[in-house]
Amino acid sequence: MPEDHDNRGTRSAQQQKEENVSFLEPALWRTLNDAQSDQEFCLSWLELQSHMIIGTTSGLVGFGSVEAGTFAPVAFYPRGLQERKHFAGVVEQVFKERKGIVLRNDGEGDALVPEQLRLLVGYPIWVDGELDGVVALELLPRPSAELQAVMRQLQWGSAWLQKWLMQKQAEPQQQIQSRLETALELTICTLDEKSYQAAAMVAVTELAMRLECDRVSVGFLQRHQAKVSALSHSAQFGKQMNLVQSIAAAMDEAMDQGQVVIYPPSGTGPTAIVRAHSELAEQLGDTVICTVPFVNSEGDVYGALTFERSGSTPFDAELLELCETAADVLGPILEEKRLNDRHIFWKLAASGKSLLSKFIGPEHMLYKLVFVLLLALVIFFSFATGDYRVTAKAALEGQVQRAVVAPFRGYLFSADVRAGDVVREGQLLASLDDRDLRLERNKWASQRAQHQLEYRRKMAEGDTAAANISQEQAVQAKVQLTMLDEQISRARILAPFDGIVVTGDLSQALGSPVEIGDTLFEVAPLDRYRLKLQVDEREIDQVRLEQTGALILNALPELPLPFTVSKITPVSLAEEGQNFFVVEATLDEFSERLRPRMEGFGKITIGEQKLIWIWTHKMIDWVRLWVWTWWP
Structure with missing residues (x-):
């Protein structure tokens, strides 16, 4: 019987809740939808929740954070609620545990309730993963099953508060976006x-x-x-x-x-x-x-x-x-x-005025300082003089360059040096295979011995004519032997003088055939050099014989070498879109560190000129040529 009585009570409460929800005042929904302020919206929301959750005696909605000190109640239910302190504990507990909680007056947990039997229910309001508020309700006691239903109702109902907060947070961004859209449309209209x-x-x-x-x-x-x-x-x-x-x-x-x-x-x-x-x-x-x-x-x-x-x-x-x-x-x-x-005239005038104001106006001290410094430099270089020198690319070559060639047709047997090696006179550079020559020599030596023996035998028999023939054949064999001996000696290719091997690397070609006259090496002396300079055609008229200069090699930048111009060739060379004339010079000083085919830059001293002319004469000549080309 008591169980039937409880069931009837539960059905009665549920029936009453459904009737309340079904006949909610339309004014509350209109107020909720048309709310303009946080207080108006939250108060309408609390009143709706009090109709949906039976036994709600009071409640509050607050936004902000307790940890940051920004939490503040926004609305209380019922309107004009005076006693509010009992919500402090549940609000702090929600922020601490970051979930929905219930404080009971049964000694369990840290219950903080009024003297009458009441339940305090708190539920967090989450927005974009951040805890931005709390809902707290004071309820009449009820079974645990109904408390779970209360939590579900708060969970569903808090979506309204979440949406409201998200709309409030999005308003500044929406205003900015609206301003940007307007500005963009104005920009497009103006630029059109x-x-x-x-x-x-x-x-x-x-x-x-x-x-x-x-x-x-x-x-x-x-x-x-x-x-x-x-x-x-x-x-x-x-x-x-x-x-x-x-x-x-x-x-x-x-x-x-x-x-x-x-x-x-x-x-x-x-x-x-x-x-x-x-x-x-x-x-x-x-x-x-x-x-x-x-x-x-x-x-x-x-x-x-x-x-x-x-x-x-x-x-x-x-x-x-x-x-x-x-x-x-x-x-x-x-x-x-x-x-x-603006007209082009006014544009030029404005540009000139702007530039002039930087030099004579009250500001722009840096421009004035730079202008005065440049003016002083121009005046100085207009009167100061210096050595005018023609700069040209330079390459070092041996004064004599000997080609070492193959003395006869054969096969390469050995290669003892290669390009870059320093050699002495008579040093073995390479050798050709002489085995066939030695076999041929042995053949002729044997024939000579036979002819000599035949000569002695015919003389003993008194056959003078046959003896003379054998003697001539022996002489012929001796000549062949002499020629073969010379070829065998020439199979060893020796350095003609002290120097450096400029070209030739046969270490990867051993056993390959060579023809008579094939160049195997090029050897240049180490103590006699000549310098070749490529002088631009625009400055060749300044160069004269016996003029002096200085050479700086890429490999020896710390060693300037003096030279004297010895020859000016009348033939020009085209390189990199420019024409050059080759000027030969002899070095006035020698260094053991020099090697053929070293490159660098040489400067030929022409004479003394004003510094400003030295730095500007090329540009002036180019302008003169350009004007003359276009002048009718």
């Missing part, structure tokens, strides 16, 4: 126009329509005063109109102060002088005026935008930020178009 005047007209007209302004004006600083360039919805306007002059005065006022000027003043921003703006407002009547100056990266003001709206629609913070964004985007674009649309 080719001329400055058309671009300015499109820009102010688009601004007036998008910002719901009565009129938007743009002007730029010219001769230290603002000049109005375009008015929205006005293709032409008289420059002497009082209205245009008043707008220009308002722009001057904002540009002189270098800040945004709003009239009537809002009282929240920095203090500004608004005399010109007030005079403009008197002409226009019930109007709110805002002027935003154009400021470049260096902090210089060069123009302004003036916005006019009716007095019933003043400039709020969001609209003011949009005006400043438009000025930051459109200012550089319009200024660039304005400067590009």
